[in-house]
Amino acid sequence: MIKKIEHIGIAVRNIEQANDLYSNLLGIKPYKSEEVQSEMVLTSFFKTGDSKVELLEGKSPDCAISKFIEKKGEGLHHIAFEVDDIVAEMENLKKLGFTLLSEQPKRGADNKLICFVHPKSANGVLVELCQEIIG
Numbered sequence: 771m772i773k774k775i776e777h778i779g780i781a782v783r784n785i786e787q788a789n790d791l792y793s794n795l796l797g798i799k800p801y802k803s804e805e806v807q808s809e810m811v812l813t814s815f816f817k818t819g820d821s822k823v824e825l826l827e828g829k830s831p832d833c834a835i836s837k838f839i840e841k842k843g844e845g846l847h848h849i850a851f852e853v854d855d856i857v858a859e860m861e862n863l864k865k866l867g868f869t870l871l872s873e874q875p876k877r878g879a880d881n882k883l884i885c886f887v888h889p890k891s892a893n894g895v896l897v898e899l900c901q902e903i904i905g
Contacts, residue, residue, distance in 0.1 A: 771859070776852040776882075776900045777815070777822035781835050782844050785812050785827035792816055792823060800825075806879050811835050813879040824850075824879065848886070850898035856883050859899055863887060875901070 782788035785803075793799050793816075800814040810833035816823045826847060828836030838847060853859040856875045864870060869888040878884035878900070887897040 772851045772853055772899075774852050775821065776850040776898075777824045777880075778846065779824045779826055779848040779850060779896075779898065780845065781838050781847040782825050782827050783839060785814055785825055788825045788827070789814055792825065796823070802880060804879055805829065806877075808876060809833060809835075809878070811879075815880055822880075848896040848898050850884075850900050853899050853901050856885060856899050856901035860885050863899075867891065875899075877903070 780788070789800055789803075796816055796818050798816060798818065800816050803812070803814040805812050810828060810830040812827045812829055814825045816825075826835045828834075828839065830836060831840075835847065860870055860875065869891040871886040871888055875883040875885045878898075881903050882900040883903055884901075885899045887899070889896045
């Protein structure tokens with residue numbers, strides 16, 4: 771079951787410049803930056819209230835973020851929802867006819883297990899499921 775919006779992902783060309791822009795916009799600094807090797811991205815996170823914004827910069831021309839920016843430009847990339855049991859939610863969504871981009875969850879940024887729902891099965895929106903890694 772989906773609990774809440776976990777974060778909004780924004781694709782950027784230059785994360786340092788975007789960090790400055792969002793620091794000014796939100797009045798806060800990012801609380802975390804990390805590289806996710808499996809996705810070939812550099813991320814940084816801002817928390818405002820109960821919501822988070824994730825900035826994503828591609829570290830390779832072949833990664834999904836770089837391809838997204840090349841095709842659509844910088845901007846909104848995905849919306850992420852928090853779940854308690856990502857495997858159960860993935861099975862539920864498959865039964866409901868959604869297309870997942872992976873068969874198993876993988877480690878993502880900010881201490882999460884993640885899985886993406888293909889935009890073609892979600893009215894053009896890339897949806898991410900996130901489960902906090904405990905322990």
